[in-house]
Amino acid sequence: MINPYKSTIFESKIFKSMIFENFLEKIESKTSILVDDILDSEIAFLSTFLNQNLKKDILIISTDRRKDLFYKNLSSFNENLLEFLSWETMPFEEIKPSLDIIGQRFDTLNKLLFSKKNHLLICTPHSLLQKIIPSNITKDLSIHLKINEIFDFDNLIKKLFSLGYKKETIVSDKAQFAIRGYIIDVFPTNLDHPYRIEFFSDEIESIRTFDIETQKSVEKKESLDIFLADEFKFLKDEKNLTNIFSYLKDDFLIIFDDLLEIEDSLTALNSLKIKNSKYFLSFENFLNETKKNQKIYFSEKKIDEISSISYKQKDANEITFEIFQKHLDALLFKHPFITYLDFLNLEKLEHILDHIEMFLAKNLRIIFFYQNDAEKKHIEELLDKKNISLDNDQKIFFETGFLSSGFIIQDQNLCIIPYNEITKRKIIRRQKFREAYHSPTNSYHSLEVGDLVVHFHSGIGKYLGCEKLSNHLGIETEFLLIEYAKGSKLYVPISQSHLVTKYIGSTESSPDLTQLGSNKWQKTKILAQNQIIGYASDLLHIQATRELEGGFEYCNDSEETILFDLDFPYTETADQKKAIEDLKNDMMQKKAMDRLILGDAGYGKTEVAMRAAFKAVYDGKKQVAVLVPTTVLAMQHFDTFQERMSSFPITIDVVSRFKTAKENRNTLEDVKKGKVDILIGTHRILSKDVSFKDLGLLIVDEEQRFGVRAKEHLKKFKKGVDCLTLSATPIPRTLYMSLIKVKEMSVINTPPQDRLPIKTIISENDDEVIINAILREKSRQGQIFFIHNRVESIYKRLEHVKKLTKNSTFAVVHGQMATEDVDLTFHKFKKGEIDILFSTTIIENGIDVPNANTIIIDRADAFGLSDLYQLRGRVGRWNRAAYAYFLTPKNKQISEISQKRLTALLEAPSFGGGMAIAMRDLEIRGAGDILGIKQSGQISNIGFHLYCKLLKRAILSIQNKKEASFIExxxxxxxxxxxxxxxxxxxxxxxxxxxxxxxxxxxxxxxxxxxxxxxxxxxxxxxxxxxxxxxxxxxxxxxxxxxxxxxxxxxxxxxxxxxxxxxxxxxxxxxxxxxxxxxxxxxxxxxxxxxxx
The missing domain is CATH 3.90.1150.50 (Transcription-repair-coupling factor, D7 domain)
Structure with a gap:
């Protein structure tokens, strides 16, 4: 028999037990089997065992709620795992599925069609019952390209159009292509990188990946497969639709991951009334069509707890049970796994490592599962402390992988112990990273007709578009046409477009247009330049003072810091690595650090901050203060820091209104004595009575949420202390200081690879829209945020929505509630006990519920742009398609400013849009007095972009000890x-x-x-x-x-x-x-x- 594990440690004799042989015999006899009272990791073990020993495909039906954990368990034993995702939208909706989902679906279909391996395929009821394109058509819905081969150039373009790809100027997202001469750029839906194909006539000369942000080529490739981009188009046209199981070999085995969960999922799916839909097969028809296929039913609970059962007389193990509103027959199989508690005959288990010697004494072989070197080293250190030799007669082994729980195979004397059983660390959801997929941020300022612009030499005008004229050489070329005061026109050669920037003032009001031919603009510019030189000197003086004050100069990473970095359960994105490298370099300088980490919600800013905090504590013996805007975020950070640093002796505490006054006083006393290494809290930690023994690092999360008074305290707090600011949408001043390079900035633009773009829907307040949004989310066992920012009417709104939906659980949370009630409600929502959470903006920062992927925002027109962006970031924090509904008043015109804000959200990049939102907010609202009254006047006079450009030059000139030059x-x-x-x-x-x-x-x-x-x-x-x-x-x-x-x-x-x-x-x-x-x-x-x- 073949060993299912990916390692050579295990020998095939492990499976030469009567229990496993018996199990395989029953499978080969085509009898359906029921295995109850079994854990996720044990199901994964048995499923892989079957995959390796049966020459047939296996279809595993899991649920949206369970499949990711099950996938992680299976991945520890098996690398040949496929997953077929559901659309997560309905065909009758106008919302199309995510391009990532379409790509992954067709990648799976092509592997099923063309790979000769025995497949192990995971589906949810949703993806199982959705009808799909027949396999004979799928074979033609792809393009295969290879270098040095002939492929008709024009035919490739036609084929891309036919597969649903859109022609664009530049490729910035999946399902797009661009043509330039004999070069075609394309971003296949099934791949994580865009590709550049270069032809010589009809011969493919080169295939290479390129970076979406820089548009530069990265890596040469030999071949390229391009899959379908618009599945709906073919579904609507095709009459003979089929299902995923038609892509499997006829005698495929069906495994039900957990009967009760699947039944709940089917109930939720039926709430969408899709039984008779053209695009869905009913579950009853699925069972009928697969009558001949053998089935294995797994149940975490004992079968008699979830169903009535009856035994057949001839064999006590043959039973009939009821599930899915049907009576099913199966053979009851007693699996060979037992828990640690049963083996040790204990009611409670504190620390598994306390019983290792007993396991070894009873002749058990022990296999520790770990995910990285830090976890392995930690296990080895713990064993060493207990004087347990790793050379223990070959009884202790190590395996890479993740298991949600450990178990013992008693008749094989085998004990499986995953790392999370040792540390009691929470199970981290499956996550991969998207290395180079985020939308480009243009370095120039795109212009639209009607925009106010600033020409460096000629002043403020209105952009009227582009016109073609012959230049002095008689060559037809493009000119930017700008209108000035009294209708004067200026034609600017496009080659001089760098002299023209979009106008952003300090307020929303529009300035007067400059009069061409007058010297007023030159006077205005000279006045601004003089002011700028003075301001640049002030900024550099502040910077020099900060350098003179100095900061703590840290050493290179200690062994513990390196271990902490390795203990990160994921692989860092390239952006994360760069940000960590930047801040550590800052910390090893003599001057105090002042760095902004810019990145969207869920992109890994907190991990970067924790790296800095750990280094401060371990390498500098310093204390760390983490300042956050809300109590909810404080508690979340407290949990996150505790969880991440659980393997190291670091004391973390929090000042919170969720604690009693006495508890908070005790915490602050411990901070003063140096007993607390990391203190987390709101503006309370800026109070005069808060004293640190040796503060070395201040981390400020979401600075834009703090008031003026808190910021004044911050200035005093930061003297001589390293400062790290985290933000998704920085305040104008912070953004500005970063843009002119006075404040250092690291940008985390790369999302996790399995993160899908949030679908944004702007709609009038309509009951049908609300019903469809809720039903879709519930059909995949998800949860919903409903934002209503008026406490006085939130309960009335709740009652209205209750009437629209049945069988849903609701709760309300807002800032006027008792703190313990807020905490309890959030806890229940995170645990999945509440379907729909009605809330004010109290959830804007700090609540992370991966299973909540729909947010509905009432009166979205009344919110600020950065507030809407932050609220939208509450969803889409997992590998599911997320939906954000921005509702506006019905039959009522909203203001122009509100319309601009909502449009900005639609136009923001799919990933990493925080900077774009901050800049757009600056355009809509103006720069305000971000630099004080005097400088805001100059910004109004010459525009924000030109002001920044001139200030950069002034700073550079002063630093280089030259006279400031503003010449173009x-x-x-x-x-x-x-x-x-x-x-x-x-x-x-x-x-x-x-x-x-x-x-x-x-x-x-x-x-x-x-x-x-x-x-x-x-x-x-x-x-x-x-x-x-x-x-x-x-x-x-x-x-x-x-x-x-x-x-x-x-x-x-x-x-x-x-x-x-x-x-x-x-x-x-x-x-x-x-x-x-x-x-x-x-x-x-x-x-x-x-x-x-």
Whole structure:
């Protein structure tokens, strides 16, 4: 027999017991079997044993609530595991399934079709009963590409359209493709990276992955499979739909994971009234169609606890039981597993390791399951403390993997002990990471017709769009058309688009348009520049003072810190790794750290913060304060920190209104004495009576939630102390300080791989919308948040919704309730005892319920943008499709500002949209007085983006001990230096490249753009080479205060402003033969003519 484990430690003789042989014989006799009183991990063990020993496919039916835990258990024993996901939407709804789900579904279908292995397939009742496309059609719904093979280029484009892919300018999400010459970018639904396919005629020259954010190629590939993107389209057109089990071999075995759970799931599914739907098979029909297939029924409870049973006389093990409203026959099988308690004859088990010697004395072989090196090392240390040798006559072994619970196989003298049984750590849900899938954040500011804009030289105007005109060389090119005061028009060559930015003032009100030809704009700009130089000096003085105050200089990571890092049960995302590296480098400097960690809810900011906290405690012997905006978040962080650091002797405490006054006083006394390593709390920990013995690190979570007074206390609190700020949508000032590089920032943009984008629905308040949202979530055994932010009417709203739905449990929570009632309600909701939680915004921060994946927000028009974004982040924290409903008043026009906020949520990137939301909020509301009254006036005068640009330059100049320069060299040339339409066909892409070239500050930046152009668009044509060369000349000119360079065929007019002295010269140029040589000659002539070193 084949050993089901992934290791060679186990020998096949383990299964040569009478019990296992008997079990296999019964299976081979085609008899249906019932196994009751059995744990998840034991079911996984038996399922894998069958998969390895039977030459047939196995279909496992689990539930939405159980399948992830079951999948983790199975994965410890078996690597050949498939999962078929449900749509998580209904065909009759307008909401389409997640592209990730479609991709995973068709990846599974293709593996079932083309792999010759015996499959172990997990389905839920939902995915089992959904009708799907027949296998003969599925075979044609994919594209296979391989390098050096011929594939008709035009036919590939047609095929992509037919599979439901959308043509876009650039690929930024799944199911999109873009064409540039003979290059096609595509993001297959079944893969985690977008791909770039380069053709030579119809031959595939290259296939490579690329980074969605930078659009640069990453890794070469030999082949590529592209699967369907729009399943509904084919379902609607196909008459002969089938089901997933038709993709399995005819004699497949059916395993029911847990009978009672599956029955509950079917009841919830039937509430959607889909029995007669064109797209669903009834469960009764499924049982009828699989009458000939052998079935194994597992039940965690004893069968007589969930069903009436009757025994057949001829065999006491043959029974008839009732489930799914049917009478079923099966053979009752007594499994060989027993619990530790039964083996030890105990009622309660405190610490499993206390009984290891007894297990060994009774000749048991022990296998410890661990998930990482830190867990293994911890087990070894605990065994060593108990003087238990790992060399114990080959009786102690280690296996990598996860099990939800341990067990003993008595007749084999085998004891399985997973790490979580030792530490009593909570079971962590299955999670993978999406290494490079997040939407791009453009470095330039996209413009729409009607936007107010600022031109560096000409001032504030209104953008009217793009127009094509012939330039001075007779080449048709694009111009940005801007309207100024009194209807004056300015045509700005698109090559100078970097001079134009979107206007954001300090308030929502619009400024007057600048009058062209007047000197008012220049005066305004000079005044702003003078103010900016003073402000830059102040900022740098504050920074220098902070450096002089110093901070604690930490050493390299200690052995314990390295162990703590390894103890993380997941793999860090690339963004997380970078953030951790950044903050540890900060902590090892002499100056105090001041860093912002920006990332969406559930992206791993808390883990990054815990790494810093652990290092402060262990490597610096310092105390840590964790400041949070709400008591709920304080308690959640307390639980999270406790859980994560449970293997290490660190004292963590919390100041909370959920504790008595005496308990809080005792906690603060312990903090003062240094007995508490990490203190978590709200603004209470900023009070004068709170004193730390040796505070080394302050962690501020969601800074935007604190009031002005709390922030004033913070300033005093932070002196000489490392400070780490965590935020999904930072306040304008924090965002601003990060943008101008005064405050260091790390961005965590990469979501967990199994995270699905939250589907956002904006709708008028409608009972049918509410009913469908609730029923869909309940059909997958999920839970719902219902946000109603008025305490006086929340109970009335609850009663109304109660009438709409049956068989649902409800609860209410709000800030005016007694703290113990709030805590109890949250606890029940987290445990799944409440289906629908009515709440005010008390849940905005700090409640993490992975099973709650629908949120309905009443009067969404009355909320701020960052509030809506935070509330939406309460769902979508698991690997299920999540839904956020923003309800607005029925038959009532909402304000323009409210409409802009809701539209911003729809337009925000699918993943990592916090920065985009913060910037959009800045645009809608204005910058306010984020820098004080004096500076807010300058922001109103010249716009936020131009202000930031000038301030960056001022700071850089002062740091380099140079006079601040705000010059933008005006470049004119008689050479064809531009981005041809045929090379980059899309206007907005050309504008982006022009913008980036104009903003480049070094030759390396230009060279990087050159490499990127070749990668994305193909071989670089001559006009683009000219443009790149002139861009480098412009960098030199800007750096050296040239205000104007005008190139003739053999002449160069120059104007330079040096120390307020304006110098003009006409220079002779050499004949231009080689572009690179010409660039070098021009710079050399300028240096010589103006005595530039």
């Amino acid at each position: 060299t005006k470049m004119e040339f008689s050479y064809p230096a531009y981005l041809p339409d045929e090379y980059i066909p899309h206007e907005n892409l050309r504008m982006e490249i022009y913008y980036r070239l104009g903003e480049a500050q070094s030759n390396k930046a230009i060279d990087d753009i050159s490499i990127e152009l070749k990668d994305r668009f193909g071989a670089i044509p001559e006009p683009v080479k000219e443009l790149l060369s002139f861009s480098k000349i412009k960098i030199f000119a800007n750096t050296n205060s040239f205000t104007h360079l005008k190139f003739g065929d053999f002449t160069l007019f120059c104007e330079r402003l040096d120390k307020h002295k304006r110098t003009q010269k006409n220079l002779i140029l050499p004949k231009k033969k080689d572009i690179l040589k010409f660039e070098e000659d021009v710079i050399a002539i300028l240096k010589k003519s103006f005595d530039i070193l």
